[in-house]
Amino acid sequence: MxxxxxxxxxxxxxxxxxxxxxxxxxxVDMTRLYNEYYKTLEANEKIKGSLGKAQETVEEMVKxxxxxxxxxxxxxxxxxxxxxxxxxxxxxxxxxxxxAQQLKDKEREIQQFRQNTQRSVQQRQQTYRDLFLDEIKGxxxxxxxxxxxxxxxxxxxxxxxxxxxxIYSDPSWDVTSLVLERINASAPTEEE
Numbered sequence: 001m002x003x004x005x006x007x008x009x010x011x012x013x014x015x016x017x018x019x020x021x022x023x024x025x026x027x028v029d030m031t032r033l034y035n036e037y038y039k040t041l042e043a044n045e046k047i048k049g050s051l052g053k054a055q056e057t058v059e060e061m062v063k064x065x066x067x068x069x070x071x072x073x074x075x076x077x078x079x080x081x082x083x084x085x086x087x088x089x090x091x092x093x094x095x096x097x098x099x100a101q102q103l104k105d106k107e108r109e110i111q112q113f114r115q116n117t118q119r120s121v122q123q124r125q126q127t128y129r130d131l132f133l134d135e136i137k138g139x140x141x142x143x144x145x146x147x148x149x150x151x152x153x154x155x156x157x158x159x160x161x162x163x164x165x166x167i168y169s170d171p172s173w174d175v176t177s178l179v180l181e182r183i184n185a186s187a188p189t190e191e192e
Contacts, residue, residue, distance in 0.1 A: 026140075026149035027169045029176045031156035033136050034129070036180055038187035043128040047121055054117040058110060065106040072099040139182050143175045 034040055078084060078092035144152050155174065157165040 024148050024150045025173050026144045026147055026175050027153045027155045027166060027173045028140050028179060029156040030154045032176055033180055037132055038184050039132050061110045068103050068106055072103060075099055136183055139179050143179050
């Protein structure tokens with residue numbers, strides 16, 4: 001019985017080895033494809049423009065806050081001015097308290113705007129990334145099928161141990177340049 005089991009095990013390993021020899025492997029650098037995809041570059045430019053506009057808005061809000069702060073300082077000085085009547089100092093104190101609340105509101109507004117902008121940008125980046133990677137994967141599969149590929153490996157990744165996911169692969173298996181050429185084939189020319 002033991003001999004039959006060992007024979008079956010050896011035969012299974014031998015058969016698996018033969019099948020592995022017929023395995024057609026294709027490698028691709030998904031990070032390079034994503035980073036060099038014309039749609040990614042366009043999306044990054046749009047996001048960069050949005051961030052620039054958001055920064056301008058923040059700077060304008062900060063200027064408004066600085067103006068409020070200077071007004072607050074002037075009014076606060078009036079609360080300390082002994083030359084003013086008690087009534088005028090009390091009015092200045094009420095105005096200063098109101099201005100202090102406006103300053104806090106402005107700080108909160110700036111912080112909220114920054115957080116909303118950051119969240120919005122992250123969501124846009126994630127949406128773009130998911131969409132573009134799906135498009136890229138479709139072309140990778142197409143090229144792999146054309147080459148009768150059985151297995152596609154991403155050569156760009158690093159494992160949890162900090163080593164590359166693919167330590168070595170035959171350069172003839174790499175289809176990154178071919179895929180990159182195809183995904184960028186419909187890129188608008190500079191004349192458009």
